[in-house]
Amino acid sequence: MNGIQKNFQKEFSKRTTQVLERPLVLLHDDEDTLFRLIQEIFSQDVYFRQVELRKYEAGLNPALVVIRARHVQDAASLMHTLRAKNPLTEYIVIGSQWSLSQMMELVNGYKIHRLLAFPINQERLKEAIKSALVGYEYSFSRSLLHKEATTQNKNLEVLNANLEKIVEDRTLHIQASKEEEEQRLNQLRHMIRFIKDLALISSIDELLLLVRKELRKFSKIGEPLILFQTHKEWSEVYSYQSGSVFHSRLRQKFSLSESVNLHDIDLTREMANAIGRPIARMTTIPIETQLMKRVGYSESQVRLCIETSMRDEESRSLIEFLQVRLQAIAVTVDRLLLENELVNYSYRWEKTFDGLRDPISIIDHQYNVLRANRKFSDKIIQEKCYQVFAHRESPCEGCELQQSLLERKSWTYQIINGQKTYEVHSYPIQFQSDGQATNVINQYVDITEAREIYIRLLQSEKMGALGLLAGNIAHELNNPLTGLRSLAQVLIAQEKARPQLQSDLQEIEKAAARSQEIIKNLMEFSKGGAGELVTTTLDEVVNRTMPMLKSVIRRHRYQINLNAQAARIKVFPAMLQQVVFNLINNACQAMMETGNLFIETNVDREKSAVYLTVQDSGPGIPMEIQSKIFEPFFTTKKEGQGTGLGLSFSRDVVRNMGGEIRVESTPGHGAKFIVEIPIAGGK
Amino acid sequence: MKVLIVDDEPLVRRSLGRACKTAGHEVYEAGDGREGLELWTKVSPDLVFLDVLMPGLTGPQVLEALPTEVRKATKIIMMSAFSGQHNMQSALQMGADLFISKPFEDIFTVVKMAEGLMNK
Numbered sequence: 001m002n003g004i005q006k007n008f009q010k011e012f013s014k015r016t017t018q019v020l021e022r023p024l025v026l027l028h029d030d031e032d033t034l035f036r037l038i039q040e041i042f043s044q045d046v047y048f049r050q051v052e053l054r055k056y057e058a059g060l061n062p063a064l065v066v067i068r069a070r071h072v073q074d075a076a077s078l079m080h081t082l083r084a085k086n087p088l089t090e091y092i093v094i095g096s097q098w099s100l101s102q103m104m105e106l107v108n109g110y111k112i113h114r115l116l117a118f119p120i121n122q123e124r125l126k127e128a129i130k131s132a133l134v135g136y137e138y139s140f141s142r143s144l145l146h147k148e149a150t151t152q153n154k155n156l157e158v159l160n161a162n163l164e165k166i167v168e169d170r171t172l173h174i175q176a177s178k179e180e181e182e183q184r185l186n187q188l189r190h191m192i193r194f195i196k197d198l199a200l201i202s203s204i205d206e207l208l209l210l211v212r213k214e215l216r217k218f219s220k221i222g223e224p225l226i227l228f229q230t231h232k233e234w235s236e237v238y239s240y241q242s243g244s245v246f247h248s249r250l251r252q253k254f255s256l257s258e259s260v261n262l263h264d265i266d267l268t269r270e271m272a273n274a275i276g277r278p279i280a281r282m283t284t285i286p287i288e289t290q291l292m293k294r295v296g297y298s299e300s301q302v303r304l305c306i307e308t309s310m311r312d313e314e315s316r317s318l319i320e321f322l323q324v325r326l327q328a329i330a331v332t333v334d335r336l337l338l339e340n341e342l343v344n345y346s347y348r349w350e351k352t353f354d355g356l357r358d359p360i361s362i363i364d365h366q367y368n369v370l371r372a373n374r375k376f377s378d379k380i381i382q383e384k385c386y387q388v389f390a391h392r393e394s395p396c397e398g399c400e401l402q403q404s405l406l407e408r409k410s411w412t413y414q415i416i417n418g419q420k421t422y423e424v425h426s427y428p429i430q431f432q433s434d435g436q437a438t439n440v441i442n443q444y445v446d447i448t449e450a451r452e453i454y455i456r457l458l459q460s461e462k463m464g465a466l467g468l469l470a471g472n473i474a475h476e477l478n479n480p481l482t483g484l485r486s487l488a489q490v491l492i493a494q495e496k497a498r499p500q501l502q503s504d505l506q507e508i509e510k511a512a513a514r515s516q517e518i519i520k521n522l523m524e525f526s527k528g529g530a531g532e533l534v535t536t537t538l539d540e541v542v543n544r545t546m547p548m549l550k551s552v553i554r555r556h557r558y559q560i561n562l563n564a565q566a567a568r569i570k571v572f573p574a575m576l577q578q579v580v581f582n583l584i585n586n587a588c589q590a591m592m593e594t595g596n597l598f599i600e601t602n603v604d605r606e607k608s609a610v611y612l613t614v615q616d617s618g619p620g621i622p623m624e625i626q627s628k629i630f631e632p633f634f635t636t637k638k639e640g641q642g643t644g645l646g647l648s649f650s651r652d653v654v655r656n657m658g659g660e661i662r663v664e665s666t667p668g669h670g671a672k673f674i675v676e677i678p679i680a681g682g683k
Numbered sequence: 684m685k686v687l688i689v690d691d692e693p694l695v696r697r698s699l700g701r702a703c704k705t706a707g708h709e710v711y712e713a714g715d716g717r718e719g720l721e722l723w724t725k726v727s728p729d730l731v732f733l734d735v736l737m738p739g740l741t742g743p744q745v746l747e748a749l750p751t752e753v754r755k756a757t758k759i760i761m762m763s764a765f766s767g768q769h770n771m772q773s774a775l776q777m778g779a780d781l782f783i784s785k786p787f788e789d790i791f792t793v794v795k796m797a798e799g800l801m802n803k
Binding site: 318475480482484485493494 | 698699734
């Protein structure tokens with residue numbers, strides 16, 4: 001083949017090499033003339049064969065077939081067979097003496113363009129073969145090109161197909177990652193919702209329900225439970241049982257591991273014992289409560305426990321799922337525990353304050369009640385302290401809240417609230433060391449009784465002192481008075497001859513006698529004891545008292561109606577006399593100019609009492625002091641004119657005898673004092 | 684009759700003395716217990732008006748300091764303004780014959796009572 005190649009390279013272009021790979025086939029006729037001729041034309045090493053036409057092998061694919069045919073029909077039938085099998089092959093037909101029409105038939109019918117006549121002109125044959133080979137080469141290379149093109153086309157198609165596949169893959173991939181993204185987004189959304197839900201819950205119960213809901217997507221797990229070990233002695237378990245959260249306090253502590261434990265064997269056993277039912281397998285996840293640990297619960301342990309029948313690798317997805325939520329859960333648990341603790345604190349404080357004996361309130365500088373215990377007020381209303389506590393519209397009498405704020409130190413003062421007297425201790429609250437105090441803690445100590453006792457003590461002490469004083473004065477005065485009166489009596493006896501002097505002496509004697517009477521009364525009054533209970537009548541007591549009042553009553557018009565002669569009373573006469581004296585004396589003193597005095601006694605059998613009424617036409621008693629006039633040391637008289645003990649003493653005396661004294665007065669229209677004394681031995 | 688009046692109040696001494704003199708008695712006066720004690724032993728009165736509360740010696744102290752025979756030879760009327768603290772009973776126990784509480788209602792009644800005592 002190489003030899004052939006070399007030879008032909010000289011005559012044909014490079015492209016011809018491919019052509020020469022094809023064998024040349026010479027079909028012979030019955031003579032060898034053509035064969036030899038062709039052999040002469042081409043060198044020895046040109047590959048060609050003389051082939052029996054009938055034995056033509058289809059697979060040879062020759063570049064050129066030279067046919068020597070005696071008859072046109074032979075050539076035609078041969079061509080017919082060959083053309084079909086070798087479309088590229090060029091043909092040279094060598095005929096004998098064919099007619100034009102026979103040749104036309106060959107040319108038109110079988111596309112034979114090279115017809116040579118026999119005997120062969122060697123040059124012409126050579127030309128023909130050359131031209132045929134060029135033709136072949138042309139059509140062969142065209143067929144190669146076509147083939148190439150076809151192959152290329154096929155490759156392109158394959159490439160195209162591959163590309164399409166890649167595009168499709170890409171599309172699928174993009175789609176997949178989009179889905180993945182969406183899934184992640186969904187997970188995030190889910191997380192956000194979970195965190196939102198967490199933020200809204202207000203109890204461990206709700207937390208458990210939420211976690212339970214969150215875990216619903218996992219099969220093979222039991223109900224979750226939350227275990228708290230925040231107290232030294234007990235554990236608390238929140239579990240879900242038959243539709244609701246069940247909270248139990250166990251008098252035991254569990255040993256807990258500090259990290260996630262897929263199969264907490266110890267706890268599984270202990271918990272099973274504690275709650276009294278078998279537990280398959282417990283996975284525990286620690287919940288770190290940072291805040292609680294910071295505020296003094298360093299030992300506190302919180303665990304989310306899940307009963308599960310998962311294998312370890314299955315559990316991992318559960319753990320992963322939980323771990324991203326763990327921090328949010330921990331923060332929530334922290335919050336709930338702190339809230340709980342706060343509520344407990346404030347509850348305890350509230351109870352503590354409510355348990356105190358005294359009313360306590362926190363008040364701002366404008367008297368608004370900020371906090372108060374139950375003793376202060378049952379209701380919690382935004383009102384002023386004096387509205388709530390004393391039902392007034394202005395600060396209580398004696399309130400020194402402002403002084404306390406001003407001085408920034410505790411302050412004690414007394415206020416009167418209705419019938420009660422309170423000692424108020426105000427403690428200003430200063431939030432900053434140099435700041436102004438704006439709030440005050442008020443403690444109200446009920447000193448009504450203590451004050452009354454104190455006043456009575458004071459009174460009795462005063463009375464005692466007064467008694468002693470009166471005794472001394474009486475002694476000191478009695479001596480000179482005795483002398484004075486006696487001397488007057490002696491002189492009266494001696495100076496009978498001088499009527500003018502005697503009359504003067506008699507006045508002196510009378511004055512001395514009156515003085516003695518006053519002293520006697522004073523001594524009786526001051527002795528306190530008053531002697532013994534005597535059965536008498538109110539009228540008699542009044543009658544015995546009237547002479548002592550002559551001097552004061554003189555100035556006024558007076559009327560005395562005594563109607564209680566029939567009712568007997570059991571009293572200390574001297575004391576009751578003093579009361580009558582006080583009331584009438586007061587009435588007379590109250591009337592500046594000549595007034596009208598009305599004194600009356602009555603019996604009320606229904607009430608089994610007698611009544612003394614002393615009514616004057618003086619200015620009356622102002623409403624605001626009507627409640628005070630019976631208080632010891634209360635007086636409207638000028639200093640030295642009254643001790644402020646008269647009415648207080650009178651009330652004590654009357655009450656001591658089982659009676660009562662009261663006043664009725666309209667300012668401007670005088671005053672009426674009414675004394676009620678029970679009739680002796682009841683009705 | 685000799686009458687001794689022991690009282691720190693001059694008006695009492697004077698009025699009582701005047702009344703006694705009017706009745707015809709010999710009157711001696713002492714302004715306190717010590718003076719009274721001296722006068723008592725000196726003049727040996729038939730009757731003594733003795734005030735209880737006095738500066739120096741009190742009435743009961745005077746009685747104690749007095750020799751028994753002197754005291755027994757005298758009629759004694761005790762007087763006091765403190766009716767609560769002293770009364771007839773306590774006065775009698777201390778050796779007095781009569782107790783009169785001050786103030787007197789009528790000086791002549793007192794003198795009459797004294798005369799009645801002396802005439803016993």
